[in-house]
Every structure is written in structure tokens, then in C-alpha cells.
Amino acid sequence: MKKFFFAVAALVLPCVLVSNAFAADREHTLKVYNWADYIDMNVLNGFPAWYYEQTGEQVEVLYQTFDINESMLTEIEIGQEDYDVICPSEYIIERMLRNKLLQPINKNFGNTPDYTKLVSPFAIDKFQQMAPDSSVCVADYTVGYMWGTTGILYNTALVNKEEILSLGGLQNPKFAGKVFMKDAFRDIYSVVVLYAYRDEIARGEVTRNELVANVTEERIQRVEEFLTNMKNNIAGWEVDFGKEEMTKGKAWLNLSWSGDAQWAIDEAAEVGVDLEYFVPQEGSNVWFDGWCIPIFAKNAKAASYFINYMCMPQNAILNMEEIGYVSVVADSTILAWANDEEIEATSNLTYFFGEGAEAVHANHVFYPDQTVIERCALMHDCGDKTEEMLAMWSRVKGDNLSSGLVIFIIVVLVLIVVAVVIRAINNKRQRDLQRKKRNRRR
Amino acid sequence: MFENYKKSKIEQRGLGSRIAAQAYLWLLLVVLYAPILLIIIFSFTQSKVFGNWTGFTFGLYENLFTGYDAVAQVKVDPNLYRAIFFTVVIALSSALISTVLGTLAAIGIYHMRNRDRKILTFMNSIPMINPDILTGISLFLLFVFLGISRGLGTVIAAHVVFCTPYVVLSVMPRLTKMNPNIYEAALDLGATPFQALRKVMMPELWPGMISGFILSLTLSIDDFGVTYFTKGSSGLETLSTFIYADARKGGLTPELRPLFSLIFLTILVLLIIMNIRTHKQQNKTK
Amino acid sequence: MVFQSRSTWAWPYALFMLCLVILPLVLIGVYAFTDADGSFTIQNFVSFFTKSEAINTFIYSLAIALITTIICLLLGYPAAYIMAMADFKTPQVMAMLFILPMWINFLLRTIATVELFRMFGLPLGEGALLFGMVYDFLPFMIYPIYNTLQKMDTSLIEAAHDLGAKRHQVFLKVTLPLSVPGIYSGIVMVFMPTVSTFAIAELLTHNKVTLFGSLIQRCFGEGGIAMWNYGAALSLIMLIIIGLTSFFGGDKEDINR
Numbered sequence: 001m002k003k004f005f006f007a008v009a010a011l012v013l014p015c016v017l018v019s020n021a022f023a024a025d026r027e028h029t030l031k032v033y034n035w036a037d038y039i040d041m042n043v044l045n046g047f048p049a050w051y052y053e054q055t056g057e058q059v060e061v062l063y064q065t066f067d068i069n070e071s072m073l074t075e076i077e078i079g080q081e082d083y084d085v086i087c088p089s090e091y092i093i094e095r096m097l098r099n100k101l102l103q104p105i106n107k108n109f110g111n112t113p114d115y116t117k118l119v120s121p122f123a124i125d126k127f128q129q130m131a132p133d134s135s136v137c138v139a140d141y142t143v144g145y146m147w148g149t150t151g152i153l154y155n156t157a158l159v160n161k162e163e164i165l166s167l168g169g170l171q172n173p174k175f176a177g178k179v180f181m182k183d184a185f186r187d188i189y190s191v192v193v194l195y196a197y198r199d200e201i202a203r204g205e206v207t208r209n210e211l212v213a214n215v216t217e218e219r220i221q222r223v224e225e226f227l228t229n230m231k232n233n234i235a236g237w238e239v240d241f242g243k244e245e246m247t248k249g250k251a252w253l254n255l256s257w258s259g260d261a262q263w264a265i266d267e268a269a270e271v272g273v274d275l276e277y278f279v280p281q282e283g284s285n286v287w288f289d290g291w292c293i294p295i296f297a298k299n300a301k302a303a304s305y306f307i308n309y310m311c312m313p314q315n316a317i318l319n320m321e322e323i324g325y326v327s328v329v330a331d332s333t334i335l336a337w338a339n340d341e342e343i344e345a346t347s348n349l350t351y352f353f354g355e356g357a358e359a360v361h362a363n364h365v366f367y368p369d370q371t372v373i374e375r376c377a378l379m380h381d382c383g384d385k386t387e388e389m390l391a392m393w394s395r396v397k398g399d400n401l402s403s404g405l406v407i408f409i410i411v412v413l414v415l416i417v418v419a420v421v422i423r424a425i426n427n428k429r430q431r432d433l434q435r436k437k438r439n440r441r442r
Numbered sequence: 443m444f445e446n447y448k449k450s451k452i453e454q455r456g457l458g459s460r461i462a463a464q465a466y467l468w469l470l471l472v473v474l475y476a477p478i479l480l481i482i483i484f485s486f487t488q489s490k491v492f493g494n495w496t497g498f499t500f501g502l503y504e505n506l507f508t509g510y511d512a513v514a515q516v517k518v519d520p521n522l523y524r525a526i527f528f529t530v531v532i533a534l535s536s537a538l539i540s541t542v543l544g545t546l547a548a549i550g551i552y553h554m555r556n557r558d559r560k561i562l563t564f565m566n567s568i569p570m571i572n573p574d575i576l577t578g579i580s581l582f583l584l585f586v587f588l589g590i591s592r593g594l595g596t597v598i599a600a601h602v603v604f605c606t607p608y609v610v611l612s613v614m615p616r617l618t619k620m621n622p623n624i625y626e627a628a629l630d631l632g633a634t635p636f637q638a639l640r641k642v643m644m645p646e647l648w649p650g651m652i653s654g655f656i657l658s659l660t661l662s663i664d665d666f667g668v669t670y671f672t673k674g675s676s677g678l679e680t681l682s683t684f685i686y687a688d689a690r691k692g693g694l695t696p697e698l699r700p701l702f703s704l705i706f707l708t709i710l711v712l713l714i715i716m717n718i719r720t721h722k723q724q725n726k727t728k
Numbered sequence: 729m730v731f732q733s734r735s736t737w738a739w740p741y742a743l744f745m746l747c748l749v750i751l752p753l754v755l756i757g758v759y760a761f762t763d764a765d766g767s768f769t770i771q772n773f774v775s776f777f778t779k780s781e782a783i784n785t786f787i788y789s790l791a792i793a794l795i796t797t798i799i800c801l802l803l804g805y806p807a808a809y810i811m812a813m814a815d816f817k818t819p820q821v822m823a824m825l826f827i828l829p830m831w832i833n834f835l836l837r838t839i840a841t842v843e844l845f846r847m848f849g850l851p852l853g854e855g856a857l858l859f860g861m862v863y864d865f866l867p868f869m870i871y872p873i874y875n876t877l878q879k880m881d882t883s884l885i886e887a888a889h890d891l892g893a894k895r896h897q898v899f900l901k902v903t904l905p906l907s908v909p910g911i912y913s914g915i916v917m918v919f920m921p922t923v924s925t926f927a928i929a930e931l932l933t934h935n936k937v938t939l940f941g942s943l944i945q946r947c948f949g950e951g952g953i954a955m956w957n958y959g960a961a962l963s964l965i966m967l968i969i970i971g972l973t974s975f976f977g978g979d980k981e982d983i984n985r
Contacts, residue, residue, distance in 0.1 A: 064677050074956070075675065079586060177851065183935060236852070236934020240691040248491065394781040398938025400854065401784040405791040412794055420976070463810045467822070470807055474829050474863065477840030493843045543741050550738025562738060565745045571974045573924035575941050579948060579963050580752030583759055603748045606741065625734070666835060666927060671948065685835045689931055694839060702836055709831045713824055
């Protein structure tokens with residue numbers, strides 16, 4: 001038995017040592033912090049060789065992933081983790097710029113071409129809206145990665161497109177327990193607020209951008225009303241499982257991101273389920289994720305080369321094909337890739353690719369038409385309204401307390417108190433009795 | 443006497459109530475085992491989606507062991523194997539550390555003055571009472587506060603926290619049974635404390651240490667809450683956190699089904715063997 | 729030499745516990761009473777008691793935990809009683825059978841339960857949550873009750889029988905009171921994990937039900953910076969609940985001994 005213990009020790013110690021050795025040699029390490037399932041691993045693994053080719057320096061990539069923007073932000077802001085390159089969403093970039101957590105990206109790549117120039121001006125323009133003040137050029141701090149919209153994914157066999165052209169269609173009692181909502185309060189807020197204020201928008205009293213960018217209590221309240229009204233229809237709040245439920249045909253509708261939608265459409269086609277995606281007529285939000293280098297980075301050079309590498313059109317295409325989201329890179333290679341003659345309808349994509357893209361046979365989930373983009377707005381950091389947003393979100397999502405349960409709790413508490421009191425009285429009586437006995441004996 | 447009592451009691455009862463009682467137990471067991479049976483049944487079909495039956499095959503078992511899905515022509519998620527590896531590493535190292543630490547602690551506590559002993563016993567009970575979410579969060583705050591970046595080391599430390607109390611508890615009864623004088627006798631005969639511990643006390647404490655070690659292993663393997671908060675984001679996953687991440691995405695890696703079927707069957711066989719052995723020993727002593 | 733005295737052998741452990749058990753718990757308190765900048769505040773608790781969704785989730789979780797405990801008791805006591813009293817050739821095997829499922833990862837079992845609900849076409853939600861929780865924690869109720877019932881001094885029951893007590897009288901006046909310690913530890917062992925659970929609710933209800941544990945979990949994930957302190961405050965409240973439960977549970981056990 002003793003031998004067994006030593007055998008275990010001999011087995012474990014080397015393992016622990018080996019695992020600790022990972023952390024060593026920081027200056028030849030590039031710490032990448034990205035969303036989970038958000039890159040083609042072959043592209044990632046090809047970076048060290050490419051970097052060596054360009055600079056003659058060795059680098060090892062340490063790749064880590066997150067699911068939620070805010071947890072990543074917390075780690076950097078409070079934990080001061082030394083990630084070299086991160087991939088936050090636009091509103092987090094806004095916050096990080098305001099809190100001076102990002103350093104400018106050095107785009108002096110020597111003999112290596114600067115692929116970051118291929119990023120669509122459309123994306124650069126949107127990112128610039130995140131500037132804390134006009135003196136900051138956001139493009140110096142971030143280079144876009146992927147972008148997309150939020151919209152409705154639906155099962156064409158079970159849902160008529162006419163029924164849900166408007167977001168209000170989701171409230172149709174017909175869909176009881178059949179709708180999945182993305183568990184992302186910003187995106188849902190943006191979509192719903194545009195529906196809730198559709199009349200005001202039509203009358204020209206308020207613009208879409210203003211509605212989405214400026215969160216007010218009244219707006220939060222109207223969004224909450226909408227969500228509470230359709231609570232009966234909501235089958236669940238999905239972090240990532242909505243697309244799976246859709247392909248199984250268990251859910252009919254899913255308010256989700258375009259990339260997830262494309263994934264689900266492809267997956268469902270394989271099992272013979274027909275799914276479609278579209279952006280509701282009242283409008284929706286458009287979002288962007290971009291690469292940034294935090295001020296705590298220890299290998300900014302490799303980080304900037306990594307960002308450049310990710311903008312190479314062939315890499316952008318590989319990534320898009322792998323993850324189903326759309327790269328912000330817009331050059332002729334990408335345009336050629338996007339143009340698929342098998343698709344009959346054409347979209348006007350001049351906003352993204354510039355001239356010559358007036359009628360592209362493109363997948364509309366990937367590249368929405370100009371008219372769709374015109375009704376989409378960009379989300380900002382909610383600032384001091386974040387807490388109220390979260391509170392609203394918790395109320396909508398989780399408030400299941402009914403009066404019956406409250407009564408139940410009160411009854412149980414009363415019973416417990418009564419039991420405790422009775423026991424205390426009994427104990428005291430017994431102790432008194434014993435004391436009396438003892439006294440008598442004396 | 444107990445046996446006799448039982449018989450008399452059974453005789454008093456009608457056949458109907460006896461059958462009803464038995465049926466109740468078996469019903470509970472059926473419900474309790476239904477999900478596990480489901481896992482085992484669906485480990486024999488290739489379907490990616492848990493719950494779809496696409497014909498009987500050992501394909502998933504093959505995939506699990508070869509690491510390659512020959513039908514879909516893709517590699518089985520390498521993170522699964524990393525998760526298995528780290529689960530084993532974490533379980534073995536934390537159980538080992540806990541056993542050493544806990545045994546020493548038990549000996550120490552046993553020889554303490556009454557007041558000190560009470561304090562330590564109380565401290566020992568905290569991690570056992572504390573739910574895993576609180577242990578996890580408190581350690582999370584500690585590591586953040588001290589600026590320790592979370593990873594394998596912090597997970598092992600956290601597992602030692604909730605495993606050691608059980609080692610202490612399983613070694614303690616052995617100490618009370620032991621002759622308290624043999625250690626002193628060994629010292630008087632010229633042994634160093636370490637020698638006395640190794641040669642005299644250890645043989646007596648082995649059974650307690652082993653059961654503490656095994657208990658620690660199982661606690662560590664099964665843990666989710668504490669690992670979740672202390673693993674950090676360096677991509678370190680144990681089986682528990684891997685399953686959780688998988689479940690959140692909605693799709694369960696299919697190879698988990700054969701993996702856990704095998705684990706379950708192994709444990710079942712082990713328990714049966716242990717039962718037969720104790721039965722034989724009992725018969726011998728009779 | 730210092731190590732001659734064997735009481736010093738516990739010092740490494742004491743030090744370890746101080747650093748990794750006591751200090752972290754103190755830190756929960758520290759974070760709970762500070763804001764993001766580190767200055768003292770009670771705002772975290774104020775917002776807990778004033779925000780309807782936080783306090784409602786808290787009460788809701790308490791109710792769910794209590795209901796789970798009660799169902800476990802109602803289902804588990806008869807099972808433990810039958811096992812302890814009936815004449816199985818090997819009562820230990822029966823007890824083993826009830827514990828065996830716990831060796832399979834509980835998350836995986838929960839996912840299998842979800843699948844089971846799907847197969848029978850049952851909706852996920854509160855019902856599924858209760859079923860899943862009872863399913864996960866029932867063995868914690870059966871085992872302690874079974875243990876006390878089995879170790880019970882049977883001569884007392886025999887005496888009661890001999891003195892002419894009827895079966896239900898024997899049960900109510902002798903067996904039940906004698907098994908109270910087991911019931912208490914069963915209740916504590918079921919209530920504490922159910923009130924603090926966080927991952928299963930998400931899986932069993934498609935995220936539709938938020939429990940107190942999930943609320944705390946979220947404070948350390950999604951909510952961002954300011955929420956750590958709020959999360960610590962919520963953790964402290966849970967710690968108090970746990971402390972109270974174990975205090976009453978332990979207290980009662982001692983008295984009955």
C-alpha cells in the first residue's frame with residue numbers, strides 16, 4: 001500500500017511540473033484572449049510560422065477564450081492580466097478607451113504589407129462612433145474582426161414569414177413556449193426598443209441611433225413591458241443552445257445573432273429542417289468585434305503582427321467559413337468569395353465593399369442589403385444605466401415568485417420559530433427540574 | 443436478536459404490504475437509474491445529438507479510444523482528453539496532499555489540549571459545511587486579492603481545502619483505537635519522531651488514510667462549483683466544467699456517453715467485488 | 729525539539745486553513761462592505777433589500793429548497809424505513825444501490841434528466857427543476873435516516889410491542905422520535921446544497937428560472953466590475969443562511985444524543 005502512494009506521487013509530480021512549465025518564457029509568448037469558437041484553429045496555429053517568416057522571431061501562442069465580454073473586461077481592469085491581444089465588442093472598446101486601458105496599435109510592419117488597410121470603411125466609421133471624444137481616432141486602437149446583426153431565426157415549416165415581419169409577431173399566442181431569446185440584454189434591448197418606439201420613429205420624433213445609444217429609464221420600462229407580455233411564449237434564455245434547439249425543430253423561433261443563425265441554417269439543412277433568418281422591419285442592432293492591445297500587454301509587437309495576420313484576406317475567409325460570422329475585411333478577394341451565383345437575389349453592398357458592389361449575389365444573412373443596414377443602429381455602453389438594465393433583465397428572466405410560495409415560506413418560517421421556541425421552553429423546564437433535584441439532594 | 447426481531451416484524455406484516463414496500467423501493471431505484479440507463483443505452487449509437495437513435499454500434503467507444511471519428515472523419519474534441527487528463531492530475535495530487543496534510547493534522551489535533559482541539563475541529567468542519575459555491579467564491583476573491591493568477595495550482599489548492607477535512611475525519615477514529623503509548627515507547631527506544639511515525643504509527647493509520655485518500659479522489663473528481671470559480675480562463679477544464687460548457691452550448695460531446703458508461707460499470711464491478719470480499723470475510727469469522 | 733510534541737503536527741494544517749478557509753471568508757465580508765473603489769459602504773445590502781428581483785429570487789430559492797427538502801423527506805423516509813426494517817439478505821447492497829448513481833457526474837445526470845423529460849414530452853421548467861433537484865439530492869436524505877434507523881436499539885421497539893402498543897403507535901412513539909437525529913442531518917444535507925445550487929437550474933429550465941446561486945454566479949461573470957462587491961454581499965447572505973441551518977441542525981443533533 002505504501003508503494004502505491006509513492007507510485008502516485010511519482011506519477012503526479014512530473015505532471016504538475018510539466019503543466020507549470022507552460023507559463024515560462026513570456027517574451028516569446030503571445031497571449032491571445034478571444035471569444036470561444038471564434039477562430040479557425042488552423043489559422044491560429046499558422047501564426048508562429050508566419051511571424052517567424054516576417055520577423056525572424058520565435059513566438060508561441062497561448063490561446064485562451066471567454067464567453068462573456070464583461071468577465072474579460074474585469075480580468076483586465078481589476079486583475080490586470082497581461083493578455084497581448086483581445087477581441088472585445090464595440091461597447092467594451094468604448095469603455096476601455098474611456099478608462100485608458102488600450103494602447104495604440106503600431107502599424108509599422110516593415111516589409112510586411114499592412115493588411116489592416118483592407119478593413120471596410122463602413123466598420124472603421126462605426127468604430128469611430130465609440131470614441132470617448134473627437135480627438136481619439138479609434139482606428140489607432142482597434143482593428144475590426146467580425147460583425148453581424150441581431151434578428152429572428154425561424155423554422156419555415158412552422159412559421160410564416162408574414163407573421164413575424166414585425167417583431168410584434170413574437171407575441172402571437174400561437175407561439176406559446178416556442179421562442180428562444182438570446183441571453184444578451186444589450187442586443188435584446190436594442191431590437192425591442194426599436195419596436196416599442198416604432199410610432200415615434202415613424203413620426204420622426206426620435207432616431208434609431210438615439211434610441212439604441214441612449215438608454216433611459218422610460219425606454220427600459222417599455223422594453224420590459226414588451227418582454228413581460230411575451231413571457232408565455234418564451235421557452236428559454238439561451239447562451240448558446242438556441243441554435244441546437246432550432247435544428248432539432250423543438251423551438252420555432254429564436255432571436256439570435258446572424259452568425260449563430262447561419263450556423264443553425266447550415267446544420268439544419270443537413271437534417272432536412274429549413275430555417276431562415278431576417279432582420280425585423282422595425283430595425284435591429286448591428287455589432288462589431290475588434291482586436292485590441294491592452295496596456296498590460298507584454299508582447300505588443302507580436303500582437304500587432306497577429307492583428308495584421310488576421311486581416312489577410314485568405315485568413316479572413318478561412319475564419320468566416322469556420323465560424324459563420326462575417327469578417328470586416330473588404331477587398332476584391334472577399335467580394336469574389338461573397339458573390340455566389342447560385343444565390344438568385346442580389347443585394348446592394350456598396351456600403352461595405354464600395355463601388356462595384358451594387359448587385360452582389362451574396363448570402364443575405366452574412367451581408368445584409370443596404371436597406372437592412374439603414375434600419376440598424378449601433379449599441380453603446382449603457383454607462384450608469386447598466387445596473388438598471390441588469391435589474392430589468394433579472395426581472396424579466398427570473399422573477400418566478402408567486403404569492404403562494406411567499407405564503408408557503410412564511411408558514412414554514414413560523415413553524416420553525418414555533419418549534420425552536422417550544423424546544424427552548426422544554427429545555428429550560430428540564431434544566432430547572434434537574435437543578436431542583438440537585439438542590440434537593442444538597 | 444436483531445435478526446429475530448426482524449423476522450417477527452416481517453411475520454406480523456401481510457404479504458400485500460411487504461410487496462408494496464418492495465415495489466416502492468424498486469420504483470425509486472428505477473427512477474434514480476433511468477437517466478443513467480439512458481446514457482448507457484445511447485452510448486451504443488453514433489448520433490451526435492443525445493436522444494436520437496441511429497442504430498446500434500460500438501462506434502462511440504471506438505472514437506473514445508482512438509480519438510478519431512471515422513464516420514464524420516474528424517478528430518474527437520481534444521479538449522475532452524485534456525479535461526480527462528487534468529481531472530486525473532488534480533484528483534491524484536489534491537488527494538495525495540490532503541492525505542499527508544490531513545493525517546498529520548489528525549495526529550496533531552488528537553494530542554492537543556481541549557481548547558485548541560475544539561478550535562481546530564471547528565475550523566475543520568467549515569469546508570465541509572460550506573457549499574461549493576461559497577468555497578469557490580471565497581477562494582476566487584482570495585486569489586484575485588493576492589494577485590495570484592488562477593490555474594492548475596489554484597484548483598489543486600482549492601481541492602485540498604475541501605478534501606482534507608474528510609481525511610482528518612477518517613484518520614481520527616484510528617487514532618482513538620490505537621494504543622497511545624507505542625509512539626512514546628518507540629521514542630524511548632531511540633527512534634526519531636519521523637521513524638516512530640513511519641514504523642509505528644503509520645501501519646495503524648493506513649486504513650484510515652486509504653479511505654481518506656479514496657474519499658478525496660471521489661470528491662475531487664465530482665467537484666464542479668469550486669473548480670468553476672478557481673480554474674481561471676487559461677483553458678484549464680476538468681470533466682465537470684467541460685460538461686457544463688458543453689451543456690450551455692446545447693450539444694453534448696457524444697464521446698462523453700461511452701466514457702461515463704464505462705466509469706459507471708467500473709464502479710459497479712468494484713463495488714460488487716468489495717461486497718463479495720467483505721461477505722467472505724464475514725463468513726470466515728463466523 | 730519542537731516536533732517531539734505531536735500537537736505541533738497540526739500546525740501546517742492550521743496555517744493552511746487560516747490562509748485558505750478563514751481569510752477567504754473574511755474577504756467575502758470585506759468585499760461585501762466595500763464598493764468597487766474599496767471604500768466602506770452598505771450600498772450592496774441596501775440594493776439587495778430594495779431591488780425586488782434580488783429579494784424575490786432569494787425567497788424563491790428558499791422556497792424551492794424547502795419544497796425539495798420536504799419532498800425528499802417524504803420520499804426518502806419510507807425508503808430508509810423499509811430498507812432498515814425489511815429482511816433483505818444484504819441490506820447494505822440496497823443502501824449501496826441508492827448511493828451508486830452519485831458516482832456519475834451530477835451535471836451529466838442532470839442533462840440525462842433533461843433528455844428524459846424531452847422523451848416523455850414534458851416541458852422544462854419549475855416541475856423539471858424540482859424533479860431534478862429531488863433526484864440529485866434524495867440519496868443525501870435516505871442515507872442518514874437509514875443509518876440512524878439501522879443503529880437504533882431495537883429492544884426499545886420490542887419492549888413497546890410487548891407492552892401492547894399497536895404498530896402505528898410503536899412507529900409514532902418510538903421509531904419516529906428515535907430517528908429524529910437522522911431526519912435532521914438529512915434535512916441539513918439536502919437543504920444546504922439545494923439552496924446554494926447554481927448550475928442545474930440553468931440546465932433544467934432552459935435558463936428560465938434564476939436561483940439565488942445563479943444570481944451570485946452571474947455577479948462574478950456577466951455583470952462586470954461593480955458586481956463583485958454585490959456578489960460578495962449576496963454570498964455573505966447565503967453564508968448566514970448556511971450558518972443558521974448548520975447551527976440549528978447541529979444543535980438539535982447534540983440534544984438528541
